[in-house]
Amino acid sequence: MAPYIARRAVALLPILLWVSAAAFLIIHLIPGDPATVYLGEHATPDAVRRVQHEFGLDRPLPVQYGIYLWNVVHGNFGDSLDTHRPVIDEFIPRFPATIELMLGSMTVALAVGVPIGIVSAALPNSVFDRVGMLLALAGVSLPVFWLGLMLVYIFSVYLHVLPTAGQLSVDFSIVPITRIDVLDGLLTGNWPAALDALRHVVLPSITLGSIPMAIIARMTRATMLDALHQDYVRTAYAKGLTGRAVVLAHGLRNALLPVVTVVGLQVGFLLGGATLTETIFSWPGVGRYMYDSITFRDYPVVLAGILLFSLVFVLVNLAVDVLYAYLDPRIRYA
Amino acid sequence: MAARRFWRNGNARVGLGMIIFFALIAIFAGQIAPQGPDQEDLLDRLKPPSAQHWIGTDELGRDVFARVLLGARISMTVGLVAVSGSLVIGALLGITAGYAGSRVESMIMRLMDVMLAFPSIILAIGIVAMRGPGLNNTILAVSVVNIPVYARVARGSTLAIKEFEYVTAARAMGARPWRVLLRSILPNAAAPLVVQATLGVATAILDAAGLGFLGLGAQPPTPEWGAMLADAYKYLLTAFWAALAPGVAIGAVVLSFNLAGDGLHDALDPRLLAGR
Numbered sequence: 001m002a003p004y005i006a007r008r009a010v011a012l013l014p015i016l017l018w019v020s021a022a023a024f025l026i027i028h029l030i031p032g033d034p035a036t037v038y039l040g041e042h043a044t045p046d047a048v049r050r051v052q053h054e055f056g057l058d059r060p061l062p063v064q065y066g067i068y069l070w071n072v073v074h075g076n077f078g079d080s081l082d083t084h085r086p087v088i089d090e091f092i093p094r095f096p097a098t099i100e101l102m103l104g105s106m107t108v109a110l111a112v113g114v115p116i117g118i119v120s121a122a123l124p125n126s127v128f129d130r131v132g133m134l135l136a137l138a139g140v141s142l143p144v145f146w147l148g149l150m151l152v153y154i155f156s157v158y159l160h161v162l163p164t165a166g167q168l169s170v171d172f173s174i175v176p177i178t179r180i181d182v183l184d185g186l187l188t189g190n191w192p193a194a195l196d197a198l199r200h201v202v203l204p205s206i207t208l209g210s211i212p213m214a215i216i217a218r219m220t221r222a223t224m225l226d227a228l229h230q231d232y233v234r235t236a237y238a239k240g241l242t243g244r245a246v247v248l249a250h251g252l253r254n255a256l257l258p259v260v261t262v263v264g265l266q267v268g269f270l271l272g273g274a275t276l277t278e279t280i281f282s283w284p285g286v287g288r289y290m291y292d293s294i295t296f297r298d299y300p301v302v303l304a305g306i307l308l309f310s311l312v313f314v315l316v317n318l319a320v321d322v323l324y325a326y327l328d329p330r331i332r333y334a
Numbered sequence: 335m336a337a338r339r340f341w342r343n344g345n346a347r348v349g350l351g352m353i354i355f356f357a358l359i360a361i362f363a364g365q366i367a368p369q370g371p372d373q374e375d376l377l378d379r380l381k382p383p384s385a386q387h388w389i390g391t392d393e394l395g396r397d398v399f400a401r402v403l404l405g406a407r408i409s410m411t412v413g414l415v416a417v418s419g420s421l422v423i424g425a426l427l428g429i430t431a432g433y434a435g436s437r438v439e440s441m442i443m444r445l446m447d448v449m450l451a452f453p454s455i456i457l458a459i460g461i462v463a464m465r466g467p468g469l470n471n472t473i474l475a476v477s478v479v480n481i482p483v484y485a486r487v488a489r490g491s492t493l494a495i496k497e498f499e500y501v502t503a504a505r506a507m508g509a510r511p512w513r514v515l516l517r518s519i520l521p522n523a524a525a526p527l528v529v530q531a532t533l534g535v536a537t538a539i540l541d542a543a544g545l546g547f548l549g550l551g552a553q554p555p556t557p558e559w560g561a562m563l564a565d566a567y568k569y570l571l572t573a574f575w576a577a578l579a580p581g582v583a584i585g586a587v588v589l590s591f592n593l594a595g596d597g598l599h600d601a602l603d604p605r606l607l608a609g610r
Binding site: 015018019022023026027029035046137138140141142143144146147149150152153157200206219267271272273275276279280290291295297302305309310313 | 341410444445447448449450451452453454455456457459460461463464536540543544547548550560563567570571574577580581584585588589592593
């Protein structure tokens with residue numbers, strides 16, 4: 001297993017290098033001078049030239065990229081043009097909030113999507129199947145930001161059962177350990193705060209999880225239908241197992257393999273989709289921060305964000321591949 | 335055969351019917367709308383649905399129904415133009431990569447992999463930030479971020495098709511590479527691309543609405559559904575109807591393309607055809 005993981009991990013390096021080069025090029029194609037952004041509109045030409053020299057912006061682009069890469073390898077992503085603080089210090093407090101949102105969304109997607117897929121495949125063309133698949137189709141068709149607004153209207157404005165926005169009510173404070181509020185509340189035994197954090201994460205998670213839920217439901221149904229037509233399933237029926245045992249023990253175990261891959265691919269969507277969801281729910285994560293940074297032209301933050309997003313995406317997919325190889329020995333020994 | 339399979343699928347029929355319905359609305363929106371989409375009446379701000387304003391009015395007293403109707407024209411145009419762009423460029427890159435192989439293939443597909451490694455909305459926001467907000471740049475951004483999807487589908491089909499005897503025959507007869515690509519490979523690789531493009535219109539409409547919602551798409555007073563939602567968001571507590579209508583419209587149009595795309599997929603899937 002270890003050589004397989006090492007081989008896959010090494011293959012990621014060129015992708016990350018390409019992503020960093022492409023992001024660097026795109027960022028430098030955006031009109032507007034970072035030195036002017038840094039100093040403000042009223043800066044004198046002399047001051048702008050000085051900052052350009054200080055940041056190395058007057059050097060050729062390949063040299064700038066080389067210096068940037070060298071700094072990144074040493075953990076230095078530069079300073080934010082907006083706050084003048086190290087970029088990494090801006091990301092660290094925001095990243096756990098996005099991770100919390102992603103975990104919540106994936107929980108919703110799996111908890112709803114997999115059962116819908118199983119029931120739809122076990123009872124094809126039934127009412128359950130039709131309603132389930134219609135729900136899945138609605139999930140991929142509704143705009144997430146609209147779904148978020150409607151959920152806020154129904155559950156927060158109309159029914160008053162869940163909060164409208166934010167990560168934690170002002171009445172609560174949690175000692176940060178992982179900075180994932182729900183988890184920190186549980187780890188420190190602060191149950192009321194953990195519950196409050198959980199109430200805050202419900203609506204954003206349903207909003208962001210709606211599309212992965214729909215895709216997982218459709219994928220589970222398709223792979224389950226395929227699995228239920230295999231010879232080993234017929235054998236299981238022939239030896240007298242009940243329908244439920246056959247579906248869950250023989251069908252589902254084999255059908256879930258491709259679903260694992262889909263979960264990995266959805267992480268990319270969740271990172272991007274977080275921008276819209278975090279905007280609606282004033283969620284203090286990196287998605288909203290990236291949007292603000294792009295519109296403010298805070299280049300170091302945008303570059304670091306793209307690299308960070310890509311790193312998370314490729315690492316999750318590496319984890320998925322490893323899990324896949326663990327679950328299916330045919331891949332490991334191929 | 336494929337057309338008959340498509341027609342026998344109830345969901346696909348509903349999808350196609352809805353697309354035709356929305357296309358008619360988009361074409362005749364100007365005639366159907368009870369009043370102009372930009373006609374303001376500040377005395378009638380944020381009014382609930384009534385006989386005069388079927389879906390109420392927005393924060394400037396404009397008729398939401400009229401704006402939703404006109405919005406269909408914008409969303410359908412954005413979806414179709416953006417997908418046409420990514421389909422043409424993606425398909426050409428994909429069949430070139432699949433047919434040429436070796437270094438050309440590796441170069442094109444690595445570029446596509448890099449584009450896929452970016453979260454698409456972030457890349458789209460970046461492109462719009464680079465060129466400035468507006469409808470044309472939204473179309474460009476949505477088009478660019480979807481190119482890799484078509485390139486991958488086209489390459490996959492080309493790899494299989496180029497081994498067929500009729501391609502070998504075309505080459506043996508002295509056809510130039512571009513002629514083989516356009517006359518022998520592209521028409522036979524079209525089916526999966528058409529399916530992907532139909533589903534792609536749905537994605538493109540959603541992406542464009544997302545950019546509109548973030549204020550990067552169509553600029554005021556253009557009645558674009560995403561931008562309308564962004565405005566309505568501020569008045570959600572007092573006038574939820576202004577947010578309800580554009581969202582339902584986006585969902586319905588996207589659903590229609592998804593239903594039709596799924597139906598096309600089933601109708602054109604060679605495995606399903608072979609099974610009959």
